Amino acid sequence: MTEPLFDKIALIGIGLIGSSIAINIRDRGLARHVSIATRREATLRRAEDLRLGTSYHLDPADAVRDADLVILCLPVGSCGAAAAAIASSLKPGAIVSDVGSVKKAVVDQMQPHLPPHVHFVPGHPIAGTEQSGPDAGFLELFENRWTILTPLPETDEAATERLRALWLATGAMVETMTPEHHDLVLAIVSHVPHLIAYNIVGTAADLETVTQSEVIKFSASGFRDFTRIAASDPTMWRDIFLTNREAVLEMLARFSEDLASLQRAIRWGDGEALFDLFTRTRAIRRSIVQAGQDTEEANFGRLKPRKDPWNEAGAPGE
Numbered sequence: 171m172t173e174p175l176f177d178k179i180a181l182i183g184i185g186l187i188g189s190s191i192a193i194n195i196r197d198r199g200l201a202r203h204v205s206i207a208t209r210r211e212a213t214l215r216r217a218e219d220l221r222l223g224t225s226y227h228l229d230p231a232d233a234v235r236d237a238d239l240v241i242l243c244l245p246v247g248s249c250g251a252a253a254a255a256i257a258s259s260l261k262p263g264a265i266v267s268d269v270g271s272v273k274k275a276v277v278d279q280m281q282p283h284l285p286p287h288v289h290f291v292p293g294h295p296i297a298g299t300e301q302s303g304p305d306a307g308f309l310e311l312f313e314n315r316w317t318i319l320t321p322l323p324e325t326d327e328a329a330t331e332r333l334r335a336l337w338l339a340t341g342a343m344v345e346t347m348t349p350e351h352h353d354l355v356l357a358i359v360s361h362v363p364h365l366i367a368y369n370i371v372g373t374a375a376d377l378e379t380v381t382q383s384e385v386i387k388f389s390a391s392g393f394r395d396f397t398r399i400a401a402s403d404p405t406m407w408r409d410i411f412l413t414n415r416e417a418v419l420e421m422l423a424r425f426s427e428d429l430a431s432l433q434r435a436i437r438w439g440d441g442e443a444l445f446d447l448f449t450r451t452r453a454i455r456r457s458i459v460q461a462g463q464d465t466e467e468a469n470f471g472r473l474k475p476r477k478d479p480w481n482e483a484g485a486p487g488e
C-alpha cells in the first residue's frame with residue numbers, strides 16, 4: 171500500500187458525509203490516525219461500533235490536537251461555533267476544511283476564529299443522498315462526483331493541493347472557484363431544486379380534495395423522486411436556505427418568472443412554447459447522462475457490503 175497522505179485527520183461530525191470520508195480514509199489507507207468528534211455520545215459509540223476511526227471524542231478540541239487535517243462535517247449553521255471550539259487546539263500548519271453545501275457563509279462564520287498559523291481551505295463534495303447519520307456513509311459516495319474547493323486569495327497553494335490529493339483519492343474530481351460563485355451555481359443546481367421538492371410534497375400533503383392515501387397509492391415516479399429529495403435532513407436544509415439566502419432568492423425570482431410564462435402558455439393553449447421548452451430540457455438531461463452524472467449509479471454504491479480493514483495494529487498502510 172502507498173504512503174498515507176496525512177498522518178492524522180480529525181473529522182468533526184460523523185453523519186453521511188463524515189462517515190463516507192472516514193470509510194474512504196480507512197479502506198484506502200489515506201491517514202494513519204482518524205480522530206472523530208461528535209456532540210452526542212450515542213452517535214460516537216455508533217461510529218466506534220462501525221470502526222470509522224482510531225480515536226473518539228466528545229470534545230472537538232481533543233480530536234483536533236496534533237491533526238494535520240481537520241474537516242468539519244457539520245450542518246452549515248454549526249461551523250462557526252465548532253471553529254471557535256477547536257481554534258486554540260489546532261496544530262500550527264494544520265489544514266482546516268469543511269464539507270458544507272454553502273461556502274460564503276461558512277467562510278464568514280469560521281475565518282474570524284481561526285488562528286493565522288493554520289491553512290483554511292473550504293470544500294464541498296457535490297455528492298450525497300437523502301440519508302443522514304453515521305450508518306449512511308459508503309465508500310463509493312464521492313466516486314466520479316465533483317468536489318469544489320474554495321480557497322481564499324491568501325490560502326497557501328500547497329495546502330489546497332494536499333486537500334485536492336485527498337479528494338482525488340476518494341475517486342472525486344476536483345475544481346476550485348470562489349465561495350461566491352460556488353453559492354450561485356449551487357443555488358440553481360441543488361438548493362432551489364430541493365426547495366421545489368419540499369414545496370410540491372407539502373402542497374400534495376395539504377390538499378383537501380385528494381387524500382393522503384391517494385397521493386401515496388397513485389404517486390408516479392416523478393412525484394416519488396420529489397419525495398426522496400423532500401426526505402432530506404431538515405436541520406441541514408434549514409441551514410442551507412438561511413445561509414445562502416441571497417443566491418437562492420435571486421434564482422427563485424428567475425424561476426418564478428419562468429413558471430409564470432409556462433402558466434401563461436398553458437392558459438392560452440400555446441403548445442409550441444411548451445414543446446420548445448421540453449425539447450431544450452430533454453437535451454440537458456441527455457448531456458448529463460452522457461457525462462455519467464446521473465444519481466442512480468451513486469446510490470447503487472450503498473448496496474455493496476462494507477469492508478472492515480482496521481486491524482489491531484492500527485490503520486491500513488502502517
Ligand SMILES: NC(=O)C1=CN([C@@H]2O[C@H](COP(=O)(O)OP(=O)(O)OC[C@H]3O[C@@H](n4cnc5c(N)ncnc54)[C@H](O)[C@@H]3O)[C@@H](O)[C@H]2O)C=CC1
Binds near residue numbers: 184
Ligand atoms: N447530505 C448530503 O447529501 C450532503 C451534505 N453536505 C453537507 O455536509 C454537511 C454534513 O451533512 P451530513 O453528513 O449529510 O449530515 P448528517 O446529519 O448526516 O450529520 C451531521 C453530523 O453533525 C453533528 N451535528 C449536528 N448538529 C451539530 C451541532 N450543532 N454541533 C455539533 N455537531 C452537530 C451530528 O451529530 C452528525 O454527526 C452539511 O453541512 C451539508 O450541507 C454536502 C454534500 C452532500
Ligand SMILES: O=C(O)C(=O)Cc1ccc(O)cc1
Binds near residue numbers: 271295298299399
Ligand atoms: O440526494 C440528492 O439528490 C442530492 O442532491 C445530494 C446533495 C445534497 C446536498 C449537497 O450539497 C450535495 C448533494
